[in-house]
Amino acid sequence: xxxxxxxxxxxxxxxxxxxxxxxxxxxxxxxxxxxxxxxxxxxxxxxxxxxxxxxxxxxxxxxxxxxxxxxxxxxxxxxxxxxxxxxxxxxxxxxxxxxxxxxxxxxxxxxxxxxxxxxxxxxxxxxxxxxxxxxx
Numbered sequence: 001x002x003x004x005x006x007x008x009x010x011x012x013x014x015x016x017x018x019x020x021x022x023x024x025x026x027x028x029x030x031x032x033x034x035x036x037x038x039x040x041x042x043x044x045x046x047x048x049x050x051x052x053x054x055x056x057x058x059x060x061x062x063x064x065x066x067x068x069x070x071x072x073x074x075x076x077x078x079x080x081x082x083x084x085x086x087x088x089x090x091x092x093x094x095x096x097x098x099x100x101x102x103x104x105x106x107x108x109x110x111x112x113x114x115x116x117x118x119x120x121x122x123x124x125x126x127x128x129x130x131x132x133x134x135x136x
Contacts, residue, residue, distance in 0.1 A: 038072055039113045042065055042066060043110065045061045080111075080112040084102075103131055105126075
């Protein structure tokens with residue numbers, strides 16, 4: 001009788017641990033997919049803040065996407081975007097700031113996103129990310 005109780009308890013504990021790790025892994029994978037989708041959209045809309053492609057429509061799209069990212073992004077990404085928004089606000093409606101400073105700020109956002117998704121150090125700097133203007 002004692003053997004049967006031990007076997008049943010072992011099976012229950014083993015099942016519980018397996019379930020817990022499985023749910024945890026699924027949650028992690030879901031969070032990563034959500035972050036990748038949000039970060040891809042944010043990067044796409046960052047164009048609204050730089051160069052000849054700057055537009056209020058892209059800025060609005062960025063801000064809408066940004067607001068839905070608050071639950072998923074890391075603190076570093078959050079603070080990097082806040083620095084960019086502070087810089088954009090400091091320029092006012094003209095938006096004629098130092099493009100090198102702006103590009104460096106945008107590069108830091110990309111680096112923060114990479115660190116959040118990849119969980120590893122990177123040797124890239126904000127200057128490694130080149131934002132090109134496309135002229136028609």
